[in-house]
Amino acid sequence: AAGVIQSPRHLIKEKRETATLKCYPIPRHDTVYWYQQGPGQDPQFLISFYEKMQSDKGSIPDRFSAQQFSDYHSELNMSSLELGDSALYFCASSSASRGGPFQKLFFGSGTQLSVL
């Protein structure tokens, strides 16, 4: 079965550079979530989209932006990168339209971002 696809798997950037992370949800999933997990920390919610509209916002810095496109894939854009942005970034998807608890999120393998 198709899973959540994230690209790239690894990304190395320097301070003040920009980065774009991509997420392709499971087919027919309409909701995408972005999480940031620092070393030894729990995944922190950044932002979510439902049907291409932002549905919730967490601890996402103003330097970051995200969107969900018409094909439901999502991109997380990160500018003016800082050393503290080094983390594992997970994307997850779910289906709100299928009924039942849509909080059952399916996660991608993550993008490991290293800022040097």
Added chain:
Amino acid sequence: DQQVKQNSPSLSVQEGRISILNCDYTNSMFDYFLWYKKYPAEGPTFLISISSIKDKNEDGRFTVFLNKSAKHLSLHIVPSQPGDSAVYFCAASRTNFGNEKLTFGTGTRLTIIP
């Protein structure tokens, strides 16, 4: 403010024995709870969940218990197998709030000793 807490960062259990992972939450609005398992270099994978209308949910070797009055849940794995070695995250959500995000605990690293 950590709304979901897993106070044991690590746990070692002998193969074949029972593994018990604990989780506490502070937000009384949470009404849906999940356990995720995470291997290195992989994303978290859903394991089992429980709604607040229940106090127990069982799926094979995995059972989740919910004590709403204590705001506590636990995951029991029996018998424990070497493949169960992973980091386990407890997560909570509010089902009445649309596409509600999950709030995660800090995780417990479970090591099964052969």
